Amino acid sequence: MSHPLLFLCQISAILLRYPDELIKQESSELGTLVSSSDLTVEEKKAFEDICDFLRVTPLLDAQSQYVQLFDMSPSLSLYLFQHVHGDSRMRGQAMVDLLEDYRAAGLDMKGNELPDFLPAYLEYASLCEPEKTRDLLAEIVDILAVLRDRLQARQSVYSGLFRVLQNASGRVPDKEIVHAHLRDTAMMDDPATLDARYEEKPVTFENASPPTGCQTMRHANSDNSHVGSRK
Known part of the structure; x- marks a missing residue:
């Protein structure tokens, strides 16, 4: 079996992905693999809790909870x-x-996933030398702490996984940064804020004075030229 830190990242990368039929089918096997690993008792429990959740929860319910957490909550x-x-x-x-x-x-992203997707980052970390892996976790420890606290507030089974990743980094999160992010939680997830954030706005040009006869064209351009991408 690989180094405990690398194994920890590898399991985290698997369990943080959108739950599909394959993960559900293999949840019991993953739980057994975790229980027989060299992880600490706390680390094992964090992963076993998620494996148990995936095993006993109907797939559609597990997928719905995942979407509500990680896709619908910025x-x-x-x-x-x-x-x-x-x-x-x-x-x-x-x-x-x-x-x-x-x-x-030697890795190459496939599909439409972005490189900053945490499971992809953890998969990359699991293939590095342990010292490099710890450094990679330390670089994102403040984010891990913020997500842990937010998930814990929602009593999510995923919160323990983030606590484990945070501890494995070997670095103490910056309290000021974490608290600043946590203050923004409600505002970030507020429907009105989301609507304003993703509202399409027309492209305009300052100090533009088109020649006489071009007013209709300017109006059409401002109506049809929009920036509306979520990513």
Whole structure:
């Protein structure tokens, strides 16, 4: 069996993905694998609780709970840079840099998943040397702490997993950063805030004075040119 830290990241990457039929079918086997591993008692319990949840919960219910948590609640987004850069251009550059790290390690993203998706990041971490893996967890420990507290407040079975990842990083989260993020929880998940955030706005140009006869064209351009992407 691999190094406990690498195994911890590998299991976390699996259990944090959208629960499908295959994961549900293998939840008992995953639980057995965890129980026979070299993880600590606390670490084993965190993973076994999720495996038990997936095993006894109807698949549609498990999927619904996952979506409500991680897809419908921006404060619980599993996209790391969303918590750091929001929708700014800096997020795009950060993802490009992270993707280069993946490729340098011989990994290549497939499908439509973004490189800052936490399960993908953990899968990458599970393939590194343990020292590098710990450094990768330490880099995101503040985000892990924020997600742990938010999930704990919702009494989610996933909260223990984030506590385990946080502890495995070997770094203490920055309390000021964590508290600042936690203060924004309600606002981030407020429906009105989400509507305003994703509202499509027309592209406008300052100090633009089109020649006479072009008023209709300017009106059409402002009506039809929009920026409306969630990512």
